[in-house]
Amino acid sequence: MQMKLSQVAVSFQQKEVLKSVSAEFRGGELVAVIGPNGTGKTTLIKAIAKLNTYQGNIDIVDEQGKKVDKSQIAYVPQTSSMQTDLSVFEMVLLGRVKDLSWKVESVHLEAVADILEKLGLEALSLQAFSKLSGGQKQMVIMAQALVSNPKVLLLDEPTSALDLKHQLQVLEIAKQYCTETQGITVIVLHDLALAARYSDEMILLNEGYAVKKGKPEAVLDIKLLEKAYQVEVDVSTNSSGFMTVTPVKPSKAVG
Numbered sequence: 001m002q003m004k005l006s007q008v009a010v011s012f013q014q015k016e017v018l019k020s021v022s023a024e025f026r027g028g029e030l031v032a033v034i035g036p037n038g039t040g041k042t043t044l045i046k047a048i049a050k051l052n053t054y055q056g057n058i059d060i061v062d063e064q065g066k067k068v069d070k071s072q073i074a075y076v077p078q079t080s081s082m083q084t085d086l087s088v089f090e091m092v093l094l095g096r097v098k099d100l101s102w103k104v105e106s107v108h109l110e111a112v113a114d115i116l117e118k119l120g121l122e123a124l125s126l127q128a129f130s131k132l133s134g135g136q137k138q139m140v141i142m143a144q145a146l147v148s149n150p151k152v153l154l155l156d157e158p159t160s161a162l163d164l165k166h167q168l169q170v171l172e173i174a175k176q177y178c179t180e181t182q183g184i185t186v187i188v189l190h191d192l193a194l195a196a197r198y199s200d201e202m203i204l205l206n207e208g209y210a211v212k213k214g215k216p217e218a219v220l221d222i223k224l225l226e227k228a229y230q231v232e233v234d235v236s237t238n239s240s241g242f243m244t245v246t247p248v249k250p251s252k253a254v255g
Ligand SMILES: Nc1ncnc2c1ncn2[C@@H]1O[C@H](COP(=O)(O)OP(=O)(O)OP(=O)(O)O)[C@@H](O)[C@H]1O
Pocket: 012, 013, 017, 035, 036, 037, 038, 039, 040, 041, 042, 043, 044
């Protein structure tokens, strides 16, 4: 499987927000998109999900060389403001909507039960989605995406509302999804340490440009980060062997 972005650009009201992003990813890869606020990260993954119109090309083909279409791409937004009386179980079942008929087959019910168990959400199964906490909603939307068996999984800041345990759980599951299905996951993350730990490839976006692509060690370069985030940073490896990025103070030097 392969995803190729060629000179992808997105404009809103004549303002170019994403400017000529090119990159290539292979099946099984977890890709982290990082960069300052408002720099085009969500815009990029929404273009991949075909939720934004874009210029350039985004070509995704599966192992047989067959084009991957929109229905095989799952996009999990930053927050879900959805008001619904559906239960958690029903919300996750909606992830299977393209395969559902009037009679819901047991294979779909089992898939929903499996994913709820995997994410530790069984106890919430019958609760109303709208009554969940922000973090619980984030986990349920992730479950809904996974149950659809996507070829491409796009997660927009999936850990932003989660506690430490659930942050690790969501990223472990995304990683496992990549390994087991050989699909491609693209995750927008602000936590650079988590991004480095879980990603195979990283893209640093700044002002709509992909200023660096590559392995986490190459992208988490002090000079690049200082320039993009305009903050002095310390990049080191902690006692567990994981890279950490510590913001020190806002930098005066710009450009
Ligand atoms: N639908 C839209 N119409 C107009 N402008 C938009 C739209 N969506 C995004 N933008 C603008 O595009 C720019 C990039 O937004 P985007 O959400 O991609 O940034 P981001 O890097 O994901 O930011 P953050 O880290 O804050 O979530 C912002 O200036 C934003 O205001």
